Amino acid sequence: MNDLISYMNNTLGACQCGAVHFPLTIEKIALGEHAVDQELPAYIKASSFQHIAIICDETTGRIAGNRLESLLAGTANVSRIKLEANPAGDVTADERTLVKALIDVPIDADVLIAAGAGTIHDIVRFCAFQRGIPFISVPTAPSVDGFTSAGAPLIVNGTKQTIQTKAPLALFADIEVLRNAPQKMIAAGFGDMLGKITSLADWEISRLRDEPYCPTAAGITRKALDQCLSRMDDISAKTCEGITSLMESLILSGLVMLMLDHSRPASGGEHHLSHYLEMKALENHKRQVLHGAKVGCAAIMLADVYRSLTERDIGDERVGNTMRSAYEQLPAGEKMAEWMRHVGGPVSFKELDVDAPLLEEAMAHAHNLRDRYTGLKIMNQYGLLPDIRQYVKHGRG
Ligand SMILES: [Zn+2]
Ligand SMILES: [Zn+2]
Known part of the structure; x- marks a missing residue:
């Protein structure tokens, strides 16, 4: 999937349509059966991060948080922040949750890990942006295309507004975890x-x-959509190929948004x-x-x-x-x-x-x-x- 980064830089990055296209700053995209276990610790080590704060909620803590904590324990200091649900039972990216998360991020944390689906990523990207530190994406479900984008749809004063924050420094997605998502x-x-x-x-x-408007960007998004439609049977059967295709499509769509801003x-x-x-x-x-x-x-x-x-x-x-x-x-x-x-x-x-x-x-x-x-x-x-x-x-x- 690192090919995908160069693919985007070589296509959309080289587009001459006249609109501004930003080069990708994402360093690594690892998508595979053991991508997290096999590649994340080495990446953390190579990046010399000292204090990792993993942000998850109750469910994704069980799915990914525990495993990440033990996996990374030997590479740096590891803290864990658990996001709480609102009275209706949902974790939402609203003022209450955002401020609480910002308070909970240890002062010396130098990288955040978003362990979860879309909303957790929105909360983490906001925190990373505000604290001026990078974050790493560890998706737990192939449920949205926003993992690799910079826009964070937040609820402010009860109104949904998308603010541009920051994209992840890297993404590590374990296909087995994604396949086991509901x-x-x-x-x-x-x-x-x-x-x-x-x-x-x-x-x-x-x-x-x-x-x-950019025809190249439209073409890449269309290609991601077509890939998804052509693998519908595999996606429905949750095969490794199907879920990989779906996740790739979602990542592609997110990267297009990122490069267009x-x-x-x-x-x-x-x-x-x-x-x-x-x-x-x-x-x-x-x-x-x-x-x-x-x-x-x-x-x-x-x-x-x-x-x-x-x-x-x-x-x-x-x-x-x-x-x-x-x-x-x-x-x-x-x-x-x-x-x-x-x-x-x-x-x-x-x-x-x-x-x-x-x-x-x-x-x-x-x-x-x-x-x-x-x-x-x-x-x-x-x-x-x-x-x-x-x-x-x-x-x-
Ligand atoms: Zn969407
Ligand atoms: Zn263009």
């Missing part, structure tokens, strides 16, 4: 990748507003809907649904909604043409639902306990979360919001 987390990773179908189309739309190719209307629903769940003290599950369901619905927009005459030729070119080729929602079901993920908002009024509210307001031009924004701008109930009625709303 099916719903694997499906969530697949759902986050399924979201690229609509996010890539929305990135095309953003060109109407002259937002930065924004998340446009990987996050469009489907992500804004997901973020909105997450904020509402927090507000109502409800348990969170996995990010990729919401993104997957939103992409399944938006693919149909967006495609139907291409048949509308909105009285603006330029917008109409761009929508047709971006959305006409989107796969049918039913097809995407079939894929998602195949890997064991939810396909309808009903399954996520999101009812029609809440979804309607999200469709009307989620686009305000980010100043990005998307189909979601166009629908609101031109009064084209669909009757959401038809999607609920068909079991996929």
Whole structure:
């Protein structure tokens, strides 16, 4: 997988599209059956780190924290920080958790290890950024594409906002650990990748507003998506090859965001809907649904909604043409639902306990979360919001 770093530097790094692309600062990506056991201690030693602080929660402490602690005990001082869940039972990247984690990181820690999935990585990358020290990623589930990016979606004052912090110095992922992750987390990773179908189309739309666009970055994200779709059977069966493919796709998508310093190719209307629903769940003290599950369901619905927009005459030729070119080729929602079901993920908002009024509210307001031009924004701008109930009625709303 170190090839992947040079691949990215040689392709996106050499891209002449005119937009700024940052060279990767990630030193090492190790993905394999014993990547953590075999490669992490040597890496820590070679980097001369003196005091490692492992950050995990109750569950990932059991899955990875204990093992990391004993594995690294001989190489440096090792501390362990356990993140606590909120009253609803979730660890969230909110002010309370972030400040507590910052306080708990020992003053002389010179590297952090994020042992967990997406949220733990967001908390750790924020802490590493604030403390001015590097962090190492040790994912415990292939559930999101954010492991290798620098953006940390945080909950501040109840609002989800993504701030640019820092990417990991290195990533070590044990395929056996990832394979043993709950099916719903694997499906969530697949759902986050399924979201690229609509996010890539929305990135095309953003060109109407002259937002930065890079064909090479779009191509690499598309390649990651295609890799994931072509290995669907293996992902569903949790084979070593399937989970490696899924994780590679997620890592690739994250690296693209990192080099662009924004998340446009990987996050469009489907992500804004997901973020909105997450904020509402927090507000109502409800348990969170996995990010990729919401993104997957939103992409399944938006693919149909967006495609139907291409048949509308909105009285603006330029917008109409761009929508047709971006959305006409989107796969049918039913097809995407079939894929998602195949890997064991939810396909309808009903399954996520999101009812029609809440979804309607999200469709009307989620686009305000980010100043990005998307189909979601166009629908609101031109009064084209669909009757959401038809999607609920068909079991996929
Ligand atoms: Zn995502
Ligand atoms: Zn470019």
